Amino acid sequence: xxxxxxxSMAKKDIILTTRESFFLYMVMMPIIATLVIxxxxxxxxxxxxxxxxxxxxxxxxLLMSEQSVDVTLFSSxxxxxxxxxxxxxxxxxxxxxxxxxxFSGKSLLNERAILWATTSYALKESYGEPDTMIFDTRILSExxxxxxxxxxxFLLILSAMIGGLIISSSLIEEREQKTLDAVLVTPMTPxxxxxxxxxxxxxxxxxxxxxxxxxxxxxxxxxxVLFLLFGTLFTVGLGLIAGVVMDNITDLxxxxxxxxxxxxxxxxxxxxxxxxxxxxKFVPTYYFINxxxxxxxxxxVWADVWWQWAILVVCDILILLLASRVLRKRMTxxxxxH
Amino acid sequence: MIIExxxxxxxxxxxxxxxxxxxxxxxxEILGFLGPNGSGKTTTVKMLTGQITPQEGGAKVLGHDVSxxxxxxxxxxxxxxxxxxxxxxxxxxxNLEFFADLFDSSxxxxxxMKKVDISKWSDKRxxxxxxxxxxRVMFARSLINDPDVLFLDEPTSGLDPISADQIRKMxxxxxxxGKTIFLTTHNxxxxxxxxDQVAFINEGKIVALDTPENLKLKLxxxxxxxxxxxxxxxxxxxxxxxxxxxxxxxxxxLENKNIATVHTQEATLEEVFIKLTGRKLGR
Numbered sequence: 001x002x003x004x005x006x007x008s009m010a011k012k013d014i015i016l017t018t019r020e021s022f023f024l025y026m027v028m029m030p031i032i033a034t035l036v037i038x039x040x041x042x043x044x045x046x047x048x049x050x051x052x053x054x055x056x057x058x059x060x061x062l063l064m065s066e067q068s069v070d071v072t073l074f075s076s077x078x079x080x081x082x083x084x085x086x087x088x089x090x091x092x093x094x095x096x097x098x099x100x101x102x103f104s105g106k107s108l109l110n111e112r113a114i115l116w117a118t119t120s121y122a123l124k125e126s127y128g129e130p131d132t133m134i135f136d137t138r139i140l141s142e143x144x145x146x147x148x149x150x151x152x153x154f155l156l157i158l159s160a161m162i163g164g165l166i167i168s169s170s171l172i173e174e175r176e177q178k179t180l181d182a183v184l185v186t187p188m189t190p191x192x193x194x195x196x197x198x199x200x201x202x203x204x205x206x207x208x209x210x211x212x213x214x215x216x217x218x219x220x221x222x223x224x225v226l227f228l229l230f231g232t233l234f235t236v237g238l239g240l241i242a243g244v245v246m247d248n249i250t251d252l253x254x255x256x257x258x259x260x261x262x263x264x265x266x267x268x269x270x271x272x273x274x275x276x277x278x279x280x281k282f283v284p285t286y287y288f289i290n291x292x293x294x295x296x297x298x299x300x301v302w303a304d305v306w307w308q309w310a311i312l313v314v315c316d317i318l319i320l321l322l323a324s325r326v327l328r329k330r331m332t333x334x335x336x337x338h
Numbered sequence: 339m340i341i342e343x344x345x346x347x348x349x350x351x352x353x354x355x356x357x358x359x360x361x362x363x364x365x366x367e368i369l370g371f372l373g374p375n376g377s378g379k380t381t382t383v384k385m386l387t388g389q390i391t392p393q394e395g396g397a398k399v400l401g402h403d404v405s406x407x408x409x410x411x412x413x414x415x416x417x418x419x420x421x422x423x424x425x426x427x428x429x430x431x432x433n434l435e436f437f438a439d440l441f442d443s444s445x446x447x448x449x450x451m452k453k454v455d456i457s458k459w460s461d462k463r464x465x466x467x468x469x470x471x472x473x474r475v476m477f478a479r480s481l482i483n484d485p486d487v488l489f490l491d492e493p494t495s496g497l498d499p500i501s502a503d504q505i506r507k508m509x510x511x512x513x514x515x516g517k518t519i520f521l522t523t524h525n526x527x528x529x530x531x532x533x534d535q536v537a538f539i540n541e542g543k544i545v546a547l548d549t550p551e552n553l554k555l556k557l558x559x560x561x562x563x564x565x566x567x568x569x570x571x572x573x574x575x576x577x578x579x580x581x582x583x584x585x586x587x588x589x590x591x592l593e594n595k596n597i598a599t600v601h602t603q604e605a606t607l608e609e610v611f612i613k614l615t616g617r618k619l620g621r
Contacts, residue, residue, distance in 0.1 A: 008439035012425070012432075019427040178423035182479070185387050185417045186440040187409055 001195065005188045009196035013170055023166065030159040030208055034215045037151050049111035050088075051119070052080045055095030062122045063093075069118050087146075091115045099123055102138050106146050109297050110217050145270070148216070149297055153267035153289035155212045160232040160288070161263060163205020164239025167197045168252055171243030194327060197243070198236050205232035218296040223305065227295075230312045231288025235263075237319030241326050266290065284315035340365050340487055340518040341386065345395030348381050355381040357542035358395060363520060363535070368513055370533030370550075371522040372607065374617065378542040379522040380420060383491050386520065387417050399487060413441070416485035420492040420522075422472045426465035430456055430475050433464060434482060441483035454478040454508065470501040477505060481512070488512060488519045494528060506532060526607035536607065540615040550607060557613055558605020564591045565598040572598055 017023040048067075053060045054074045064071045074080040077094055081102065084092040090107035094100040101119055103112050174180040183193060209228045213219035238259075246252040266280035266289055280286040291308045294300035341363040348356045356378040363369040373379050384390045386397055388408040397404045399411050424433050434447045451457045456474050464472055473493065480488060490509065494502035509532055513519060523529050529536050530550045538546040538553075546553055560579040565572050575591055577584045579602070592600070612618060 002442075004442065005440055008436060012428070012436050015432065016425065016427055177426065178419065178421050179425055181389060181419060182417070182423050182437070183440065184389065185412055185415070186437060186483075187412045187442075188440050189409065 001189075001192055002187070005192050006196040006199065009183075009188065009193060010200045013166075013197065013200050016170075017166065023169070026162050026165060027204065027208065030155050030162065031211055031215075033158070034155055034212050037148065037155075038215065049090040049107065049115050051115055052083050052089040052092040053095065054080045054092070055099075056126065059093075059095045059122050059126045062125055063118065066118050066122070068114055091119075093119050095123070100138065108146070108149065108217075109299050110220060145273075145293070145297060149293070150271045150273075152212070152216050152218065153270045153293065154264065156209055156228070156231070156289055156292065157264055157267050157285050159208030159212055160205045160228075160235040160285075161238075161260065162208060163201040163203075163232050164235035164237075164242070165252075165256065166204055167201035167236060167239035168243035168246065169249055170197055170200075171240075172246055172249055172252055176248060190327070194240065198240060201236050201239055202229075202232055205235060213292075213296075218292075221295050223295050223302060224292055227288060227292050227305075227309065227312070230309065230316055231285065231292075233316045234284055234288065234312070234319055237316065237323045238263075240323040241319075244326050284312065284319075287312040287315065339363065339398070340367075341369070341397070341399055341520060343382075343386070343395070343397040346382065346385055346392050346397055347394035348378075348385055348390060348392060350381075354542050356385070359539070359542070359544045360395075361537055361544060361547055363518055365518050366513065366516045367534040368509070368519040368521055368532050370529035370536040371520065371539060372524065372526060372529050372536055372611065373522075373539035374524060377539045379539060380491055382539070383417075383489050383520065383522060387415060387489055388412065413483070414486045415489060416480035416483060416487070417489045418476050418480040418491060418493050420495060422469065422476065424464040424472055424475055424479070427463060429461050429463055430467070431460045433475065434479060437479050437482045443483045445482055445484060447482075450478050450481060454481070455504070470497045473497055473501065473505065477508065486517060488517055490519060490521045492523055493521070494523070494525065502528075526611070530607050538611055538614060540611075540617070545614045546610070553607065553610050554605045557610045559609070560605060561603040562588055563599075563601040563603055564588070565600075566591070566594050567596040567598045576603075 017027070048070045050070045050072070051063065052072050052074050053063060054077055057073075060071065060073050063069060072089070074083070074092070080092040080094065083089050084102050084104050087104045087106040090104050090111045092102040094102070099119075101116065103115070107115075171180075174183070180193070184190065206228060209232060210219060210225075213224060213228070218224065242252060242255070246255065262283060263285050265283045266286035269275045269277055269280040270289070270293065280290070287308045291300065291305040294305055339362045341361075343362070344360050345358045346356055346360070347354075347358050359378075359382065361369070371379050371382065381390070385392045386399060386404060388404050388411060391405050400414055402411050404411060425436070428436070430451065431447060434450065438445060438447055448457070448460075451460055454474055454477060456471070456478060459467060459471060459475075464475060467475065473496075477490075477493060480490070493509070494505050497505065506528065509519060509521070513532075521529070521532060533550060535547065536550050536553060537544050546557070548556070562577045562579055562584065564575045564577070566575070575587075577587055581587075591597075608618070
């Protein structure tokens, strides 16, 4: 395989992508959707976690001077607990001899980390406690993800699908315009064409996924990148199959609409918690988005998610084997250009 | 032999497109592959350039098997397609540079554009070019790796007479450089002017293969045309040169003092083709 040819082909695809409004729309769609959702749900420019405080006013004023949290003083423990239970605040701090930090079940993992660190610092400054503060932390109300977070799986699957869609539409376009015929009478092999388009789709899907995670403050672990990589690889396999099997772009878009419902099912189930969650486990993309949510929002570690990674890898292998079988059949028969 | 085909055969389902054809082309020769639409010309090019694999028989290009050694063959051939297949959203120069990269060619793209007279469209997207301009760009693309063998599939099809003539001149220039050229065309005049050998293909079979001159001499009718003035009118007599009583008739006519013109008339390749196949070459 020639790296130069693969890179030349990818470079050419980048040039063509940036000159086609349809491709640009596809690439920009998940980023714009993320920004719109964040703006609509009030998280853009107001990302400080909120803290309700009851007790020592010195601690409260110290916390109020912190830039990283928004503090509100409460006059009773009951009112504080009620507000945190309702999810009006990410956490409540009851300052007493045994300080208690109560987290709302709806608060996000990164918000909890900020709140824990800030309150620990304030208590230590006020009371001169040892370096490691120990205080009672509890989670009030049933843990559930806020709407903004429940939309992340949709956007992640969408960006991965766009990686696959770019591959399929690019392959179909080359077949329709017969440019692939011209490429395949050069030293470039069909394998190099497929490799180039797959790498481009994978790169694009990964970049979009990473942007979405960054915009949602969720790119906080290498494990997330691992699941993003293998999740996008799955859609790359689907894109390759679609690119070879579909006759034209119209055909691709028509079938995509149906297929998208299946691929997005796990995201749909996360969005509506009242739907039985086990239903999502029958769709491969569940093992892409569910561990990412568990890692970013619940602090899951490798020991908690390895089995989901194993299932995702098996799904990847199966889809890539199917893709290579479809491609080989086309290449040895009429080749991919016919 | 630079191109050697033996019993090449290919079917699309039940439709036999190329039916056990054999031929060879020497270095520096132009083989004109003549036939009407659907006769198997493009399928033959596709087999010789490795776009499809022969279902029976085989072929060698530059001594390499088209079914096995595609990579080596592709490094040394240039293909100009009948259908326009440039990247429409890329400029002329970007198209050529991309293909130069695929060949890892050291050829200067600016020089090539100058040579094929397309420099003035260098920065224009190919989707904005006319058919004739695109054809020239495709011809330039087929030269990007300075190939030993050129496969030109209907290179002048649909072009205006001036553009077609310029392409023909460029083909002859490549021949002068010693390149071997496989030229498919339905244009008998083009084949006659350019080709060292002509193969007539009809319904997937080669029905004749020889030099244009030989084909016309062997299979075409040669006539003697004598025009005689009678007052204000002319009478034209046409005598077949090979006719048994032609010498006597010609002698008698030539004794006439009112002869206006005397011409010999050669057969055209089209007439030869019609004689062989019973059908016209036109598209």
